[in-house]
Amino acid sequence: MxxxxxxxxxxxxxxxxxxxxxxxxxxxxxxxKYAFDINRPDMLYAKILQCPHGNCKVLEVDTKEAEAMKGVAAVLVEKDARSGALPEITFAGDTVATVAAVTEEIAYEALAKIKVKYEVKPPLMDDRNPANVSGRESKTATGDAVAGFAAADTTIEGYYGLACVTHCCLEAHGQVCEWRDGDLYVWPSTQNVSGYAGGVKDTAALPLEKIHVDCQYMGGGFGSKFAADAWGNIGVTLSKMTGKPVKLMLDRDQELKIAGNRPSSYAKVKVGVKKDGTITAWDSNCWGSGGQQRFSLRTLPYVFTGIPNQNTLANGVITNRGAQRAWRAPNHPQGCLITMAALEDAAAAIGMDSLEFFKKNLSLTDKADIYAEQLDIAAEMIGYKQKAHLRGDKTPGPIKKGIGMSMHTWGGKxxxxxxxxxxxxxxxxxxxxxxxxxxxxxxxxxxxxxxxxxxxxxxxxxxxxxxxxxxxxxxxxxxxxxxxxxxxxxxxxxxxxxxxxxxxxxxxxxxxxxxxxxxxxxxxxxxxxxxxxxxxxxxxxxxxxxxxxxxxPPGDLTELTTDGVGGVQMAEVSVDIETGVVRMENYAVVQDVGLIIDMKTAESQLFGAMVMGVTYALYEEAIYDNKTGAMLNSDMEFYRLAGLGDIGNFKVHFMTDEKYQSRGVIGLGEPPVISPGAAISNAVANAIGVRVSELPLTPDRVLAALNQGGVA
Amino acid sequence: MKPFAYANPKTIEEAVKLLGDAWGKTEVLAGGTDLVTSLKQNLTSPDKVVSLKDVEGLSGIVAADGSLKIGATTKLKDLIANAEVKKNFPCLVTAAESIGSPQIINVGTVGGDLLQRPRCWFFRQGYGLFGTYEGAALVPDGDNRYHAIFDNKGPAQFVNPSSLAPGLIALGATVRVHGPSGTRDLPVAELFATPKADTDREYTLKPNEILTYVSIPMKGLKNATYEIRQRIGLDWPMVTASVAYEDSGGKAANAKVVLGHVAPTPWVSDKAAAALNGQAVGEDSAMKAGAAAAEGATPLSMNGYKVHQVKVVVKRAVMASMA
CATH class of the missing domain: 3.30.365.10 (Aldehyde oxidase/xanthine dehydrogenase, molybdopterin binding domain)
Known part of the structure; x- marks a missing residue:
């Protein structure tokens, strides 16, 4: 048997x-065939009229001219779900009206003919200013922070932050809807095939068994495609109104503006440390914004959760941008950057080698043995012994090299x-x-x-x-x-x-x-x-x-999948201290992930995570205008993603000893994307001798940091 | 996108006749890398689009009378591949190659590079050429990290995006322009002008004129371009500099230093040129030229870093010219 x-x-x-x-x-x-590729007989194309203002009330929507156009099948004006009145809009790009027409071109043309009157109010966009916090604060205290800092030989105080980034799925959100014989057929791009129908059943007014969902291929979700979303329900409504299949896929700019973002996070951190590298205390005051959704970052200190004598304070800023969505390892990249950067700054302050410092403090983590093994492997892979130097590359010339490291953890059951x-x-x-x-x-x-x-x-x-x-x-x-x-x-x-x-x-x-x-x-x-x-x-x-x-779990309750992985990553970068440009050199990824089913696609997960990680470390940032609330770089031109020339050399290593594999299957989607921001930031600090406080590490930020000190 | 009439003339005379005397009513299509996206984003809604694709004599590179004439619809890839260009004008090759996207290099044209509209994100997001909202200017208090650090006291604070213009100006190139009453030639530097009204364009070309070719004197100038760019692939530079000068026994004469992405027009730095002229070309004069180029900059709230980058690009362009 x-x-x-x-x-x-x-x-x-x-x-x-x-x-x-x-x-x-x-x-x-x-x-x-992706959702974008699905074409049904007699299908209509729907396009959304976006609100250009970050904070306003819609006073009047005149759709007469649009409705009169040949080829326009329906115009749907957005109403407040509760009151049925024209809505208050709290982020730019939100839907004002939608047109369904026989061609995309006619739909776009009709959008231009809709006349809208707004009562415009100033949006709140500045999430860097801690004075703007409005959320419920969350406080923790363990041990005695005052005594912990008193016991330290050195206390570093740092400021660290990560900008808001979007999910930027290669395939934008959206779906094709079709009513046939009283049933609803939907071809969405979704991360949630079995649960999707629940998100449109009220709009469709159908029992779930009459809603048929089909998603064979999709071009990425990263946590932003769990729900049917407003546009899913609009598609269902338009299809019902017109009796025709309706394709409603977001355009690239809409994908960036309204289809999800990762909360920004900023923190002031104090770390107490003894000369021998012992960490004695942690204090963090962190804030950030999940847009219209309440948010506070509660992953500090990250991995080194056993630091004695901690005070943490976390709070949020409600800003006029779309609500955050789960972004690949929610809250981990932020917690990781803030923690690993602060700890690396502490090591630098006492003149201690980073690898030695992290190894010395592994007992403060819950995977000391795993990290120790992984740090050694990563160090070997990147040539740490040959290349490492204390903070600040002292070699002559404008190009400075450095190595940085980071550790992360994830569940994955x-x-x-x-x-x-x-x-x-x-x-x-x-x-x-x-x-x-x-x-x-x-x-x-x-x-x-x-x-x-x-x-x-x-x-x-x-x-x-x-x-x-x-x-x-x-x-x-x-x-x-x-x-x-x-x-x-x-x-x-x-x-x-x-x-x-x-x-x-x-x-x-x-x-x-x-x-x-x-x-x-x-x-x-x-x-x-x-x-x-x-x-x-x-x-x-x-x-x-x-x-x-x-x-x-299986009927006989055999444990085939378990929880909890650790990973270590090391980055080697070169920084041109005259131009501020950072280039990736080498990157070592060491990951524990239990039993691996397909080694090749598992490696691909690591490579994909690394490209995404280099991207948010060096380039990626959603930039909003403070007066209008509009996202200024909702395109692939200034919303920069790393290309092949930008990523350097990746080397990956899985922990495949039987002691790891015998744990059963554990997921790999999130863990490898957590550390890149921290590892690359630490590498840059190691190269140029000064911390660049915020990601992405763009030339303007690097030059500003160098103005404060460093090797320049 | 508003539907428009599409014209595909065969001669330049025919093409010019199809144009009107107001901007925006008619648009000229060359490679289309800028125009097509602008149409889709409703940044322009012309009644008519005039394609230059089949107009005779607009494409190609010929050496004649001590100059190299480059047709307006010559593809950037053909510019890069041309032996004379490679030999004589490395500053143009660097600039064109640095565009980074094979797709754009393969379809983009020399004329299109010169006459493309600004990449200012306020403009591209639909707030007009000067970026205004509810009557107020957005650039001064908004995110102006990529905006101008020179000639930015008026309403125009965007930067000119042309990759080739700084090099062409440094080399003393001229353009031939064809209008309803014939042709005129003007220095490339005079092709550009900072607009006073947001209905103006960023060049002195009239709405009913077509740029037909660029003419570069082959005077054996030393020349080079240096760009600061974040990404290796498709990306806009943050700051660029092109330099050209006569090599007079190791010393520079008649130098020209032209910056890109720092002003609403390509920015000719006479001070940097003066710092080079009569000097031995080397690290010392390169640094002095860089420092001189940054003089008089008036950075906005977020782009002070560009002043520093100006010093670096000029220095590195001068150093590259010695190679």
Whole structure:
């Protein structure tokens, strides 16, 4: 009888292998259809009229001219959900009205003909000024901070911050809606296939079983695509009004303005430290803004949570920009930058090597052994011994080099997931689950698990996901997907296999408890001589396929997925102290992640996170105008993302010892994106001899910091 | 985007006749890298678009009468690949290559580079050429990190985005302009003007004129461009400098130093040129030229760093010219 537990290392053929995405060719050729690519007969295109003001009341919307245009099918004016009156608008880019027309061009033209009167009020945009805090403050105190600072030989006081960034998904948000025979069909770009329908059911006034969601491919979500959103409901309404399918995808500028952002965070930090590197006290006063959503950063101090004698204060600024959304490892990159930068400044203040300092204080973390091992590996990868120097590169010339490091932590246990696996009498296999592949390789990983469990090649297994008619699976957030779907698909395929073994046992003359699926056969455990080929075995089931449901957690409560990973990253940068330009040289990523299903897509997760990390460390910043509230760089021109020339050399290393892998599957989406801001900021400080307080580390900020000191 | 009539003339005379005498009614299409996005963002809503694609004689590079003539619709990629340009005008090659995007280099044109509209984000977000909102100017108290540090006391505080103009001005190039009553030639420096009204354009070209070619005298000038840019790939520079001078036994003569991305027009620094003229070209004179170039800058609230960068780009452009 097959067991649900993960196979032992010597019984893994596919799990842990370097396997290419199954849908790579479809994506490369364009055969893969994203929400943007869905076209339905007689479809209308909807476009949104955005409010240009960050804070205003809509007084009047005149849609007559737009409605009179040939080709315009419907104009929908936004109303306050409760009162039904024209709305108060609290961030620029929010929806005033939407037009559905037979072509995109006509829809845009109609938008230009809508006349709106606003009562404009000044927006509050300045989230750097702590005087603007308006949220509920959160305070913590442990130990005796006064005594802790008194015991310190040196106390550093620093200011650190990260700008608001957006999710900037390659594929913008949106969906196609179609009503057919009283049912609603939606093709959204979503991280939440099984839960999406709940977000439009009230607007549709339909029971959930009449709402059919289909998302086969998507171009990134990063935490911004859990909900159906306002535009989902507008699409449903317009489709209902017109009786036609409606495509409503956000334009790039809207994607940047209204489809999610990561809260800014700023902090004044004091760290008390003894000459020998012992940390004696921490004090932080942190504020930041989640836009229209209340926010306060409660991840300080990060990783080094065991620092004795802490005072923390966190507060928020409500600003007139869109509400924050979960952004890949919510609140961790901010906590990480502020903590690791402050601690590195403390090390610099006592003239201690950063690596030595961090290692000395690992007992203040909850993964001391793991970090110690990882720090050594990362140091080796980046050539720390050969290259490291104390703060400030003293070599002549304008180009200064430096190395910085950071540590992070994450949960990543699998979410609730259900999966059904069908073994057909011809030996073909189908796995179905209402999950989604955000581009990370989920479809491939599930196929690997099912094929491994059944001992057959991957091409015998078809994985179907992306529809809410399949067994429900959790939303893809918090690095929970791989743990959830690998467990439910393992459970389902194990159960299906056991039904099959039951049918085969008699003809092989081997008790089913002593059978296994291996190498395309059902065989006596360890004895290929007593076996039957997979297809032959399947033919014994008669005409009825075997279908079994599996879940996470599995029915027998086997732990296939666990929680909690650590990672260390080291960055090497060069900084031109005359121009202020920072360039990435080398980057070492060391990550603990439990059992890895697909080594190749796991590595891709690290590479993707690194590109995103370099981007928010060096370039990325949502810039808003303080008078209008408008986002000024809602484009790919001044909303800078790192390109291939900007990222330097990445080296990655997974902790694949059995002591790590035996923990089961743990998610990897978030952890590697946490440290880059901190590691790169520390590397820049190490290079130029002075801290650049805020990310992104743009030339103007680098030059301003150098004006305060450093090697220049 | 408002629907418009599309004209595809075959001769320059025909093309000029299709233009009107007011900006915005008719737009001229070359590579389209700026115009197409401007149309889509309703920054301009012309009734007519006149394509130069099929106009004879507008594309190509020829050496004649001691000058190199570069047609207005010559692609940037062809400019970069031209042997004469490579040999004589490295300052242009650096500037064009630094645009960083193969897509833009492959379709963008020399004339389009000179006549593209500013990238000022207030302008691009629809607040007009001078960036106004509810009657007030947005630039002085807004995010002006990429705005002008010279010639910024009037309402125009954007920077000229042309990659090639500083180099062309340094090299003493002229442009040929074709209008309804024939042609006129003018120095590239005089092609640009700081607009007084937000309905003006940033150049002295009239609405019914077309730039047909650039002519660069081949005088054997030493020349180079240096740009400070954040990204390796597609990006706008923060500050650029192009220098050109006669090499008179190791000393500079008739030097020109032209800055980009610091003023509403390409910014000719006579002070920097004076600091170079008669001096041995080297680190010392390069630094002095840089310091002179930054004199008189009037930075806004967020772009003081550019004053420092001016010193660096001029110094490095001079140093690069020695290579």
């Amino acid at each position: 097959a067991k649900t537990a993960w196979p032992a290392p010597d019984r893994r053929k596919l799990i842990g292998s370097y396997t290419s995405r199954l849908d790579g060719p479809q994506k490369a050729t364009g055969a893969a 699998g979410h609730p997931s259900q999966c059904s696996v069908t073994i057909n009498p011809d030996g073909s296999v189908v796995a179905q689950l209402g999950s989604q592949d955000l581009g990370t390789g989920t479809r491939t990983a599930i196929t690997m698990v099912v094929a491994e469990t059944l001992g057959i090649p991957m091409d015998k297994v078809r994985t179907e996901l992306g529809k809410n008619s399949y067994p429900a699976s959790g939303a893809s957030g918090g690095s929970t997907t791989i743990g959830g779907v690998s467990a439910s698909s393992r459970d389902a395929s194990t159960k299906a296999l056991n039904v099959l073994l039951d049918k085969v046992a008699a003809s092989l003359g081997v008790p089913k408890d002593n059978l296994e699926a291996w190498d395309g056969k059902i065989q006596e455990v360890g004895n290929p001589a007593k076996s039957v080929a997979w297809e032959k075995a399947c033919s014994m089931m008669g005409m009825m396929p075997i279908t079994q449901q599996g879940s996470n």
